[in-house]
Amino acid sequence: MSAVAGLVLAAGQGTRMRSRLPKVLHPLAGRAMIDHVLAACAAANLDPLVVVTGHGGDQVETALGSRPVVRQDPQRGTADAVKIGLTRIPESAQQLVVTMGDVPLLPAEAIEALSSAQAGADAAIALLAVVMGDPSGYGRIVRDSSGNVAAVVEEADADAAVRTVVEINSGTYCFDLGWLRSIIDSVPPSASGEYYLTDLVRLAVDAGRRVVVVTADDPLTVTGINDRVQLAAVEAALVARIIAAHQRDGVTVVDPATTRIDVEVTIEPDARIEPWTILAGTTAVGAGAIVGPGSVVTDSRIGADARVVASWVESAEVGVGARIGPMAHLRAGSVIGPSSEVGNFAEVKNTRLGRGVRQHHFSYLGDAELGDEVNVGAGTVTANFDGSTKHRTVVGAGAFLGVDTTLRAPLTVGEGATTGAGSVVIHDVAPGETVVGVPAHPIRTGPDEHA
Ligand code: UD1
Ligand code: CA
Numbered sequence: 292m293s294a295v296a297g298l299v300l301a302a303g304q305g306t307r308m309r310s311r312l313p314k315v316l317h318p319l320a321g322r323a324m325i326d327h328v329l330a331a332c333a334a335a336n337l338d339p340l341v342v343v344t345g346h347g348g349d350q351v352e353t354a355l356g357s358r359p360v361v362r363q364d365p366q367r368g369t370a371d372a373v374k375i376g377l378t379r380i381p382e383s384a385q386q387l388v389v390t391m392g393d394v395p396l397l398p399a400e401a402i403e404a405l406s407s408a409q410a411g412a413d414a415a416i417a418l419l420a421v422v423m424g425d426p427s428g429y430g431r432i433v434r435d436s437s438g439n440v441a442a443v444v445e446e447a448d449a450d451a452a453v454r455t456v457v458e459i460n461s462g463t464y465c466f467d468l469g470w471l472r473s474i475i476d477s478v479p480p481s482a483s484g485e486y487y488l489t490d491l492v493r494l495a496v497d498a499g500r501r502v503v504v505v506t507a508d509d510p511l512t513v514t515g516i517n518d519r520v521q522l523a524a525v526e527a528a529l530v531a532r533i534i535a536a537h538q539r540d541g542v543t544v545v546d547p548a549t550t551r552i553d554v555e556v557t558i559e560p561d562a563r564i565e566p567w568t569i570l571a572g573t574t575a576v577g578a579g580a581i582v583g584p585g586s587v588v589t590d591s592r593i594g595a596d597a598r599v600v601a602s603w604v605e606s607a608e609v610g611v612g613a614r615i616g617p618m619a620h621l622r623a624g625s626v627i628g629p630s631s632e633v634g635n636f637a638e639v640k641n642t643r644l645g646r647g648v649r650q651h652h653f654s655y656l657g658d659a660e661l662g663d664e665v666n667v668g669a670g671t672v673t674a675n676f677d678g679s680t681k682h683r684t685v686v687g688a689g690a691f692l693g694v695d696t697t698l699r700a701p702l703t704v705g706e707g708a709t710t711g712a713g714s715v716v717i718h719d720v721a722p723g724e725t726v727v728g729v730p731a732h733p734i735r736t737g738p739d740e741h742a
Pocket of ligand 2: 393515516
């Protein structure tokens with residue numbers, strides 16, 4: 292079978308979103324609305340896959356990167372959008388799937404069902420329909436006395452009888468491409484002056500060509516997002532599906548109602564996601580890890596058997612068996628070594644901790660590197676910023692930083708060194724050396740001082 296081409300219509304204004312951001316770029320579960328549609332089209336092997344842009348075109352095209360796009364300006368309706376889109380579809384293709392950028396739950400299987408129904412029946416059009424409890428706003432499918440599709444009538448043009456029809460047009464179709472090219476210029480303008488793609492149904496019937504219907508069983512999968520109420524409802528359904536899929540793969544999600552997991556997150560079996568937790572972006576959670584309650588983890592790796600309790604983790608790595616929180620903030624570039632413990636109002640930024648580091652109480656480590664088994668006393672702070680530049684702090688393995696140590700960067704504290712409580716360290720500390728005071732100075736340690 293030759294390739295099925297795809298066209299995604301995304302030029303409309305999306306007025307009801309009342310948004311500066313083009314509608315199709317609104318995120319759902321960590322991915323732009325249109326990227327969900329494009330993922331389904333790609334999974335159904337539509338090739339090429341072309342997007343019709345228009346309103347907010349610069350922004351949409353930037354977000355789409357290298358994907359083929361064609362601009363529709365002005366936006367004169369869905370048939371006009373398809374006509375412009377056709378200029379980018381190769382002559383070799385025989386089937387064209389048309390869908391819209393605002394149906395993020397559209398499954399790849401529905402697209403495949405449409406293309407096989409169209410080809411199987413040699414139909415001019417296969418269209419995806421669904422029975423909607425509340426059909427208002429949608430184009431209604433009007434059938435003749437034998438039950439064959441006669442037309443799709445838009446809400447604006449529907450009389451009272453047609454408005455009672457609950458079988459609606461989802462807006463996704465597969466066309467016989469040769470026929471589509473031959474007829475697209477014949478679509479008449481509607482009363483509003485727009486060119487309706489749905490008028491092709493009547494034109495096909497008039498020409499004696501078949502129009503077949505594929506019925507989606509779940510209305511949600513074809514729900515077009517027009518406002519932010521629908522955006523939230525569809526996102527909630529999407530998140531519920533994502534969570535259920537993880538649960539089936541062996542992840543415990545204690546309370547799906549208070550958990551959010553983005554579409555690209557990966558979680559290994561036997562991880563446990565506690566209530567009130569958000570796993571966002573490209574986060575990966577290892578086997579046996581426990582995240583939450585009350586954690587927000589974005590674009591981060593959580594190692595196997597680690598714990599992240601009531602903490603905020605952004606673009607960071609948490610090692611195997613590490614303990615984070617409660618109340619820790621790991622910022623970009625933090626790498627927490629295996630079995631390390633960071634919690635109780637601790638902040639870490641662009642800092643690497645070795646294995647078994649303990650940073651238990653209100654402290655800040657920025658632009659630093661700590662070796663294995665370093666003890667970070669309560670209130671320890673890296674003074675990493677001199678007013679214009681950030682500087683690095685290096686602390687050797689086994690060092691003991693006393694309570695309330697200030698480390699003025701750039702600074703190196705040697706392996707096994709000790710700083711006294713309240714010390715302000717402004718000079719490098721040699722391995723094994725003990726410094727105390729403000730500014731900190733070495734004290735001799737000998738048998739008499741170490742009772
Ligand atoms: C459309 C269908 C309707 C169907 C409904 C399903 C038509 C005429 N009507 O109505 O039968 O029930 O979808 O949700 O097609 N677009 C363009 N260029 C334009 C106009 C629209 O690219 O000039 C794009 C929009 O960005 C959107 C899609 O086409 O992604 C649908 O447009 P919209 O105005 O939302 O159509 P509906 O009124 O929802
Ligand atoms: Ca719509």
